[in-house]
Amino acid sequence: MPLAVPKWVIHQVSRVGAAWKRPQAAVEAPEHHEVIIVGGGVAGLYTAYRLLQSDTTKIDDIVVLEGRPVVGGRVTTHRDGDSNVLFNDFGWRVGEVNKEMIALAKELDITLIPQVTPPEDKDKEGKGQCKHGPAGHVCSGTQEERDKYVLPEGRAPLSDFATASLISAAKADEQDRQSGYAGRTAQITWPDESHGTNAFIVQGGMDQYPKKLASKLPEGMVKTNHRVTNVSKNEAGTYTIDIMKRQGNSYTPLRMTADQVVLAAPPVSLRKLSVAEDMQPALFAVHQRRLGHVYVKCKETYPAIPDRSDVEDRIYRKVPDSILQQLISGDYGKGIFQAAYACDRFERVWRELQFHGPQSVMEQVKRQLTRIEDMKEPPAGWDDTIEEVFVRISFVHRWHIESHVRGKNKQDLSLQALAPNPARLPGLYLAGEAFSPEQGWTEGALWTGGRVATMIVRAKEAGAACSCSMSPYAAKFDIKKAEGIKLTSSCNSLDNFMLYRGIVFDISDWDIRHPGGVGMIRGHKNEDLSELFDNFHGGWPAPLASLFGLQIGVTEFCPHC
Incomplete structure (x- = not known):
């Protein structure tokens, strides 16, 4: 016997159906623009801003498409009902080594307020400071182990976690926890890397950066509520951008075309696009690293509340x-x-609590704060002082370990990623924190955006809509000549190359390091492995990141170059 459907259910379904309008097919000819930027975060806005400022070549036919109602991406600020800044949701400070962020602040008349750096050692009130990050908490014997470890030529250094693990897995785990950034000690770092000691906050909130950048662009250049659903290469050699425009509860499909496209969005948002098929190594060379901020709001500002x-x-x-x-x-x-700033496995704990409900989060925040014996509590105690908790879960990025297989540092990988496949996708660029050497910092958005703008200007000056890459690993590579590329010492034959979707890879010593054994490499040298590779590894990050690390150039180059 069929179940009867209650009338209230039918009524609700009817209401939803009436409110939502099915998108109709676009009938007008698509708008064409010189440059379309996908993503209205800091990277996308900064790219447009720098293109407009070019002294040598004018580029002003630009459109920035943003799916959300506001610009900024992960750089947003939480305010109260009177617009007073309470805290920054994700990006929350500017480091003293973030030279481009500091310079842009002066350029846009943004005020930076220095944060006080407490002493490294804990004082009598327990104000210890997370000054040096993970590098400041290396377990005993780690440096000695690093000194005696023989690093093969052309290889990335071992991570702090790996080095400490050679001594003691328990010590490595302790070092990771002591760093305050669980999981980060497993990241590949180079000896000269530093995030500095001091930092700044932004007067008026971090969202001053995207807001002021957007205000410098001509009216109508930035289109919010324009979500890009696909980017594809068309028969004319340009790019087709499919868009869903939102107006309230109505959605209208639009289409634009462009000579050059900048994808200024996280990799996970780009993998479904048609063009992603030919830039999978770049998109899968980075992965997301989860982190969370837990802010608490107290009922009254007692002297013990650390709110500045x-x-x-x-x-x-x-x-x-x-x-x-x-x-x-x-x-x-x-x-x-900030009652908590947790990464990786500890961030997961906060997510689990968050899914249990706000009361579970509130109870644990109060409990964990009360357990800190050397921290001065408010007179009423934390139980009667904290009135609200804000959990902000987000992500940053880091390069997969496999992308370093050939010893490329983060700058090498970033410059290579900006033009992910000049062979098959000329005029298409990537920008954003994810693809930068400054992963985890808004500085990375400026680092990539400024360089992409320079590449677009150079391409126009060269009279071609191609990717004038800044990386030698994305330059035209003639396999027949094999000149001008620094290869590994064992590379002495044309049989030491492979091709994947127009990209050339040096596999001269990869056979002995290939996780799948030597046979698959030695049996297919000097071949186009596009189909065979996808048959075995399609969509698996580790092999794709390995290809990105092994890349030395591109063939099948665009006819303009």
């Missing part, structure tokens, strides 16, 4: 034996501070 970072009694300390991981003073007062 520009004062002498600022707190920035590690709490490695707690899911809080890091306890950090707030930036803008109002009785708000």
Whole structure:
């Protein structure tokens, strides 16, 4: 016997059906633009801003498409009902080594306020400071182990976690927790890398950067509520961009075309696009690293509430034996501070609590704070002081270990990624924190955006809509000559190359390092492996990241070059 459907269900379904309009096919001829930028975050806006400023070649036929109602991407600021800044949701500070962010602040008249850097050692009130990051907490014997480890030529250094693990897995795990950034010690770093000691907050909130960048662009150049659903190469040799325009509860499909396209969005958002098929190595060379901020708002601002970072009694300390991981003073007062700043496996704990409901999160925040014995509590205790908790879960990126197989550093990989496949996708670029050497910092958005703008200008000056890459690993490579490319010492034969979708890879010593054994490499040298590779590895990040690391150039180059 069929179940009867209640009338209220039919009524609700009817209401939903009436409110939502099925998109109709676009009938007008598509707009054509010289440059279309997909993504209205800091990278996309900065690319447009720098293109407009070119002194040598004018490029002003630009459109920036953003699917959300506002610009900024992951750089957003939380305010109260009176528009007072409470905290920054994700990107929250500018490091002293972020030279491009500091320079842009001066250019856009953005005020940076120095944060106070507490002493490294804990004082009597427990204000220890997370000063040197993971590098400042290396377990005993790690440096000695690193010194005696023989690093093969053309290879990336071992991570701090791997080096410590050679001594003791337990010590390596302890080092990882002591760093305050769980999981980060497993990241490949080079000896000269540094994020500095001091940092700045932005007066008026971090979203001043995207807002002021957008205000410098001509009216109508930035189109919000324009979600890009696909980017494809068309028969004319340009790019077709399919868009879904939102107006309330109505969605209208649109289509535009462009000579050059900048994809300024996270890799996970780009993998479904048609053009992604020919740039999978670049898209899968990076992966997301989850992190979370847990802000608390207190009922009253007692002297014990650490809600400012520009004062002498600022707190920035590690709490490695707690899911809080890091306890950090707030930036803008109002009785708000960061009770937790956790990454990877500890961020997951906060997500699990979040899914249990706000009460579970509130109870654990109060409990974890109360357990910190050397921290001064408010007179009423944390139970009666904290009135609201804000959990902000987001992500940053880092290069997969496989992308370093040939010893390329982060700058090498970033420059290579900006033009992901000049052979088959001339005039298409990637920009954003994900593809930068400054992963985890908004500086990476400027680093990539500025360089992409330079590449587009150079391409126009050369009279071609091709990718004038800044990387020798994305330059035209003639397999017959094999000149001008630094190869590994064992590369002495044309049989030491492979092709994948127009990209050339040096496999001269890859056979002995290939995780799948030597047979698959030695049996297919000097071949186009596009189909065979996808048959075995399609969509699997590790092999694709390995290809990105082994890349030395491109063939099948565009006819303009």
